[in-house]
Amino acid sequence: MTLLEAVVLAVLQGFTEFLPISSSGHLILVPTLMGWDDQGLAFDIAVHFGTLISVIVYFRSDLAAMLRSLGNAARGTVDADARLALQLCAASVPIGIAGWLFVDFIEAQLRTPVVIAVTTGVFGIALWLSDRYGRRRVEERNFGWAAALFVGMAQVLALIPGTSRSGITMTAALAAGMTREAAGRFAFLLAIPAICMAAGWQALQLLGTNEPLPWAALILGTAVAAAVAFATIAVFLKLIGRIGMVWFAVYRLALAAVLLWVVG
DSSP: OOHHHHHHHHHHHHHHSSSTTOHHHHHHHHHHHHTOOOOOHHHHHHHHHHHHHHHHHHTHHHHHHHHHHHHHHTTTOOOHHHHHHHHHHHHHHHHHHHHHHHHHHIIIIIOSHHHHHHHHHHHHHHHHHHHHHOOOOBOGGGOOHHHHHHHHHHHGGGGSTTSOHHHHHHHHHHHTTBOHHHHHHHHHHHHHHHHHHHHHHHHHHHHTSOOOOOHHHHHHHHHHHHHHHHHHHHHHHHHHHHHOSHHHHHHHHHHHHHHHHHHO
């Protein structure tokens, strides 16, 4: 992997990880079009770590408030921040269990360009429908437990390549009545445990290999992915209330068509 490839793939990961447009679709399309070799497991871990850093830094105040409230909850006082933290933890359980049970099957059977193209298109339509017909009244700190668990169950679908973790969680949150901005914030906060689990699983895989580590590409990829992801989160949350999800849905349908054409 060259440093140019590392920068391009890190920009792609940082940009697409938190937008509802399917990072896996882009990470197949661009290397295929450019004729690049697979980036390797170590690089996947590095860019995931970069996006994890970005979301933690962006939501540092929210996370600190939730941690303080969890401390108070242990003494019997449960406020909105503590409830949100507990909901995020509970909503992360389904994808952890499903990933542990089905990851080998998914890697062997579903990580194909055709599957990614189909899920990119289908869940793009689902995103638009949720945005179009959702009530868009509820903020994340007023979210009910049943709705939070519904989003957590929907997140399991993100294990299917092309679904988009942020896309399916925003789709479910909008369908459950969240505002666009709240759906984005809830999806991004829910990404923290999901990315931790994914990167942890990848790290365990890496320990069982003798894969050489291109440290320059890994460090550069981590830094670029973190910077791009941070900017993407900030811009998305500022604009989503005005632009809605329709353009992301249209883009996903176009991407699905291009993927089918490239691999067809």
